[in-house]
Amino acid sequence: MILAPRFNSRPVISLQHVWKRYPNGTLALRDISLEVPAGEFLFLVGPSGAGKSTLVRLLIREEKPSKGKIFINGLELGRMKRWRLPHFRRQVGLVFQDYKLLPRLTVYENVAFALRVLGESSRVVSARVSDALATVGLEDKRRKYPSELSGGEQQRVAIARALVHAPRLILADEPTGNLDPATAWEIMQLFLRINAGGATVVMATHNREIVDMLRRRVIAIDGGQVVRDDRSGRYHEVLPAAAVHL
Numbered sequence: 448m449i450l451a452p453r454f455n456s457r458p459v460i461s462l463q464h465v466w467k468r469y470p471n472g473t474l475a476l477r478d479i480s481l482e483v484p485a486g487e488f489l490f491l492v493g494p495s496g497a498g499k500s501t502l503v504r505l506l507i508r509e510e511k512p513s514k515g516k517i518f519i520n521g522l523e524l525g526r527m528k529r530w531r532l533p534h535f536r537r538q539v540g541l542v543f544q545d546y547k548l549l550p551r552l553t554v555y556e557n558v559a560f561a562l563r564v565l566g567e568s569s570r571v572v573s574a575r576v577s578d579a580l581a582t583v584g585l586e587d588k589r590r591k592y593p594s595e596l597s598g599g600e601q602q603r604v605a606i607a608r609a610l611v612h613a614p615r616l617i618l619a620d621e622p623t624g625n626l627d628p629a630t631a632w633e634i635m636q637l638f639l640r641i642n643a644g645g646a647t648v649v650m651a652t653h654n655r656e657i658v659d660m661l662r663r664r665v666i667a668i669d670g671g672q673v674v675r676d677d678r679s680g681r682y683h684e685v686l687p688a689a690a691v692h693l
Contacts, residue, residue, distance in 0.1 A: 457521070458482040459616055459647045460506065465515035467501055467671075475501040477671040479515070483649060485615070488642045490658050491651040492682050493668040499651040502668070503620045506649070507539060508532055519616070537561070540609030540646070544621035546601045548593040548608075554580070555589040558607045579607040583637060599630035606637060617641060619650040623657065631657065655682035 460483035467476040476498045483489055491499045504510045505517055508524045517524045519539070527535060548557050558579055562572045580586050583603040593601055602622060609617060619638065623631035635657050642648045652658065658665060658681065665680030666673055675684055 457485060458518075459485050459520060460649070461518040463516045465505065465512045465517060467505065467510065468513045475671050476505075476512075479673055481666060481673060481676065483647060485647055486642070486645060488639070488648045488661075488663040489650070490663060490665045491649065491668060492653070492658060492665055497668045498671040499668055500620055503618055503651055506618055507536060507541065537612045538614055538616065540612070540614040540617040542602070542605050542609050542617065542619040542622045544624040546593070546605045548601060548604055550593050552592075553589065554585060554591050554596070554604050557593070557604055558611055561608065562611060575611050579611045582610060582641075583607045597630075598626055599633060602626065602634055603637065606634075610641070615646055617646050617648045619648065621652060622650065623652065623654050628656070635661070658682040
């Protein structure tokens, strides 16, 4: 059994009455308030178009809220200067459904790319990339190209790339969406190990089987609003027998 780390009292994420309306008039989020403590594993669930991906984009400052405030590690994103964004995003590991790997680079080069852009020494790059690949179990694939890998292996490379800066917050948007059930479960085991190592994980997903099996905190979003926040929840709310009408 993988045990989750103890939470401390300081939230990694704090949203205070956040609204998001796009220029075309679409109201994507309505008065969202929530806190995510350090070390938590949180699922964001809800139908397509509910606002989950908008929330993830707000958390990495790809979008700014129309109203309200968002804090990551005590830093208010809405007041952050644009020149600080690259440094901030290096503190957050991002994992997406479509992997976003560079096809002409090897596994090693994909993971090393962000470090080399920063001008890190070859010694630092080698050590960090090797650690990240060891974490995801791909040391023997370092010279392969993305086209030579399975979907699950490509997602492991994407996770290694997210880990290479040793972030304390991992944001994942449908990371198992393109994977078969067995591979999806292997990827989830990897996220659990990362969480057990102390990282906070926030994952938007439609995978109800995994959510129901893991029984972590579940925040359900529908129509841009938080409609449920369960500490040890399921994908869908389980109604008491008296509430079910046949």
